Amino acid sequence: xxxxxxxxxxxxxxxxxxxxxxxxxxxxxxxxxxxxxxxxxxxxxxxxxxxxxxxxxxxxxxxxxxxxxxxxxxxxxxxxxxxxxxxxxxxxxx
Amino acid sequence: xxxxxxxxxxxxxxxxxxxxxxxxxxxxxxxxxxxxxxxxxxxxxxxxxxxxxxxxxxxxxxxxxxxxxxxxxxxxxxxxxxxxxxxxxxxxxxxxxxxxxxxxxxxxxxxxxxxxxxxxxxxxxxxxxxxxxxxxxxxxxxxxxxxxxxxxxxxxxxxxxxxxxxxxxxxxxxxxxxxxxxxxxxxxxxxxxxxxxxxxxxxxxxxxxxxxxxxxxxxxxxxxxxxxxxxxxxxxxxxxxxxxxxxxxxxxxxxxxxxxxxxxxxxxxxxxxxxxxxxxxxxxxxxxxxxxxxxxxxxxxxxxxxxxxxxxxxxxxxxxxxxxxxxxxxxxxxxxxxxxxxxxxxxxxxxxxxxxxxxxxxxxxxxxxxxxxxxxxxxxxxxxxxxxxxxxxxxxxxxxxxxxxxxxxxxxxxxxxxxxxxxxxxxxxxxxxxxxxxxxxxxxxxxxxxxxxxxxxxxxxxxxxxxxxxxxxxxxxxxxxxxxx
Numbered sequence: 001x002x003x004x005x006x007x008x009x010x011x012x013x014x015x016x017x018x019x020x021x022x023x024x025x026x027x028x029x030x031x032x033x034x035x036x037x038x039x040x041x042x043x044x045x046x047x048x049x050x051x052x053x054x055x056x057x058x059x060x061x062x063x064x065x066x067x068x069x070x071x072x073x074x075x076x077x078x079x080x081x082x083x084x085x086x087x088x089x090x091x092x093x094x
Numbered sequence: 095x096x097x098x099x100x101x102x103x104x105x106x107x108x109x110x111x112x113x114x115x116x117x118x119x120x121x122x123x124x125x126x127x128x129x130x131x132x133x134x135x136x137x138x139x140x141x142x143x144x145x146x147x148x149x150x151x152x153x154x155x156x157x158x159x160x161x162x163x164x165x166x167x168x169x170x171x172x173x174x175x176x177x178x179x180x181x182x183x184x185x186x187x188x189x190x191x192x193x194x195x196x197x198x199x200x201x202x203x204x205x206x207x208x209x210x211x212x213x214x215x216x217x218x219x220x221x222x223x224x225x226x227x228x229x230x231x232x233x234x235x236x237x238x239x240x241x242x243x244x245x246x247x248x249x250x251x252x253x254x255x256x257x258x259x260x261x262x263x264x265x266x267x268x269x270x271x272x273x274x275x276x277x278x279x280x281x282x283x284x285x286x287x288x289x290x291x292x293x294x295x296x297x298x299x300x301x302x303x304x305x306x307x308x309x310x311x312x313x314x315x316x317x318x319x320x321x322x323x324x325x326x327x328x329x330x331x332x333x334x335x336x337x338x339x340x341x342x343x344x345x346x347x348x349x350x351x352x353x354x355x356x357x358x359x360x361x362x363x364x365x366x367x368x369x370x371x372x373x374x375x376x377x378x379x380x381x382x383x384x385x386x387x388x389x390x391x392x393x394x395x396x397x398x399x400x401x402x403x404x405x406x407x408x409x410x411x412x413x414x415x416x417x418x419x420x421x422x423x424x425x426x427x428x429x430x431x432x433x434x435x436x437x438x439x440x441x442x443x444x445x446x447x448x449x450x451x452x453x454x455x456x457x458x459x460x461x462x463x464x465x466x467x468x469x470x471x472x473x474x475x476x477x478x479x480x481x482x483x484x485x486x487x488x489x490x491x492x493x494x495x496x497x498x499x500x501x502x503x504x505x506x507x508x509x510x511x512x513x514x515x516x517x518x519x520x521x522x523x524x525x526x527x528x529x530x531x532x533x534x535x536x537x538x539x540x541x542x543x544x545x546x547x548x549x550x551x552x553x554x555x556x557x558x559x560x561x562x563x564x565x566x567x568x569x570x571x572x573x574x575x576x577x578x579x
Contacts, residue, residue: 001350003237010343013356016116017363024122026460026485029368029467030196031132032122033335036361037203039115039135040342042354043210048146049224049349050217051176052169059221060169064176066213069206071180072187077203078136079188084196084471085132088125091479 031084038077044070100149105352107145112356114138119360125480142353147173193475194432197331197464198263204334205256208315211249211341212308215242218348219304225349236296238348243292245344246304247311252337254315259330262319263464269324277321278385284314322383324464325506329372329383331465336365368466375460375486377512377522405541408560410572413535416560417443418577420497420533422453424489426526427469428462430503430537434566437476440502443570444478446577455492456483457526459507490527499531501553503566505538509551534559537566 024032047070050063114134121131191199218225219234219242227238234242261267274280288310295303322330343358373380417423425444431437444454456478462469473483493499501508511518512525528534534553540563541554553559562569 006347006350006352006355009352010347010355010359013112013359014363016356017119017360018367020116020119020360021364021367024119025124026371026467027458027470027480027483028122028125028128029371030200030465030471031128032119032364032467033200033331033368033465034196034203035118035122035132035135036335036364037200037207037338039118039139039357040207040338040361041210042111042115042139042142042357043207043214043342043345045142045146045351045354046214046218046225046345046349047210048143048173049150050214050221051173052150053221053224054165054169056221056224059217059224062213062217062220064172066210066217067173067176068180068183069210069213071177072184073180073203073206073210074139074184075181076184076188076199078132078139079185080191080196080199081132081135082129083188084193084474085125085128087471087474087477088128088480089474089477090125091481 027088028085031081034077034081034084038074038081041070041073041077044074104145104149107141108351108353109356111138111142111145111353114141115353115357115360119364138353193472194435195264196471197327197468198260200465201256201260201263201331201334204331204338205253205260207338208249208252208254208256208334208341211338211345212246212253214345215246215249215348216304216308218242218345219299219301227348234299239295239299240292241344241347243295243304243307245341245348246308247288247292248337248344249341250308250311251315251318252334252341254312255319255330255337256315256334258316258319259327259334262324263327263331269327271321271323273321274317277317281314281317284310284317288314318384321385325461326376326383327464328461328466328468329369329376329380332365332368332372333384334365336362336369339363339365372461372466375524376520377524403555405555405561406559408535408562410562410569411576412560413562413569414573414576414579416533416535417447417452417498417500417573418450420447420452422492422496423447423455423498423500424492424496424531425454425456425500425502426504426508426528427456427458427473427502428504428507429464429468430505430539430566432463432468432472432503434503436502436567436570437472437478439567439570439574441473441476441478443574443577444482446574450577454482455489457486457489458483459486459504459524459526462504462507486524486526493527493530496531498533498535499526499528500535500537501528502537502570505551508553511550511552528553529556532558535562536560537562537564537569539563539565 047063047066051067115138118131118135121127222228222234227235291307339358339361346354458469508526508528512520512523
């Protein structure tokens with residue numbers, strides 16, 4: 001992909017983010033932060049590439065540490081979001 | 095060398111994972127759809143990780159079926175072990191963490207994303223071949239150097255800034271702002287130096303350039319957050335949330351990965367919007383929050399002329415009597431409720447009152463607590479149905495029909511000085527019109543302390559105000575006991 005295609009995806013995604021986030025109800029702003037934190041750990045993709053590469057010991061060591069850090073976030077972030085969301089109950093359902 | 099050529103299905107998979115992340119955020123538009131939204135997020139992450147494992151690492155294959163050699167299996171085992179360690183730490187933390195500690199947990203998580211971004215950036219620098227960012231000449235592509243430099247810088251700022259935010263929120267470090275002389279000059283100089291070095295990096299790919307960028311960015315993250323006081327933490331946490339997104343996006347540019355770019359853009363805008371909402375709710379500009387020092391200056395300025403004014407103290411029995419007689423009660427919780435862990439007993443009080451036929455509602459200010467939506471989570475934890483919880487603009491009109499405004503652990507968000515006193519540091523901040531209620535009950539530890547903005551509150555001295563001086567949890571427990579009689 002050339003730079004301009006990637007930039008287009010980025011700019012359009014910023015707009016999507018803008019509208020999607022404004023539609024999030026303020027009551028769920030804490031879960032929003034927890035889940036955005038979890039998904040930003042998609043940086044693990046870069047960590048996996050580095051961690052799996054052969055012939056560059058320092059680079060793959062950094063990659064492995066980054067994999068662990070990102071995994072803490074992914075598992076922790078989604079789990080804590082799920083835990084919070086499970087608490088939100090409506091009056092009607094009791 | 096060009097970027098690694100991925101099979102078309104992998105490109106689709108990354109795109110799908112980006113779309114699933116959008117749906118994850120979309121689900122949060124209502125509590126009813128939020129749980130399935132979270133599951134979309136998990137599927138998206140699984141897809142991104144799985145696709146990477148199958149196409150780039152550790153089982154790269156041009157065949158339709160992977161044929162790992164012994165070395166690949168060792169690498170695979172290492173990677174799986176790294177993921178497993180992260181999973182154990184992450185899951186056990188998520189299970190144990192108290193809801194009141196959510197702001198510091200989120201700050202800690204942000205610091206990890208930041209550090210991971212720094213490590214990935216450095217790894218890409220050390221092994222550009224694996225990331226497909228080498229030019230035929232053997233140099234790193236200059237475009238990629240900019241992306242890498244920026245990604246590392248933003249990641250490092252996110253890391254050290256979040257560590258400071260964590261220490262402040264967790265109480266390991268004083269919440270009051272720490273002001274260095276000449277800090278604006280130092281900060282601005284450091285930021286310019288970082289940008290200059292990123293530009294220099296395109297010409298000279300020596301290790302020292304990237305090392306200095308990394309070091310300066312760690313330092314600036316620290317310097318930026320240290321002068322910001324506890325009350326401004328909702329903005330800081332949102333801002334760091336945004337940065338962690340931009341760091342992921344920068345790495346996405348380096349890797350030409352759509353999932354990372356879409357996610358980075360989503361998270362970046364999400365954090366930016368939350369910061370904006372928080373600033374607006376305090377009527378402060380983003381720049382003034384970032385400049386820091388709020389709270390320190392106010393305490394110094396507001397400490398001047400203060401005369402002793404009369405106020406009325408009530409007991410739990412008085413409060414219980416009035417609450418029982420009331421028709422409409424609005425409860426306004428603040429950070430003090432979280433500190434006292436009073437949310438459960440507060441809901442009990444609400445239940446008793448509802449049984450007595452009282453109409454109970456909760457009113458939440460956007461900046462109540464230490465992060466956006468913090469009070470809503472605590473009330474949800476205490477089993478308060480979310481349809482009894484209202485935002486500022488939705489409930490503001492109801493105070494004139496309200497018999498009792500019950501303020502627990504909040505202060506600045508009910509201070510009428512924000513509406514009338516132009517010299518007040520919180521002037522212009524939208525506040526609840528509690529003065530329109532027939533009776534105001536104000537739970538507070540003592541008459542001594544004032545809110546985080548360090549300003550006195552006229553509500554204490556109003557005719558209809560009853561001060562309930564005690565620990566919030568103890569006081570509400572006593573009210574519940576008194577209601578039983």
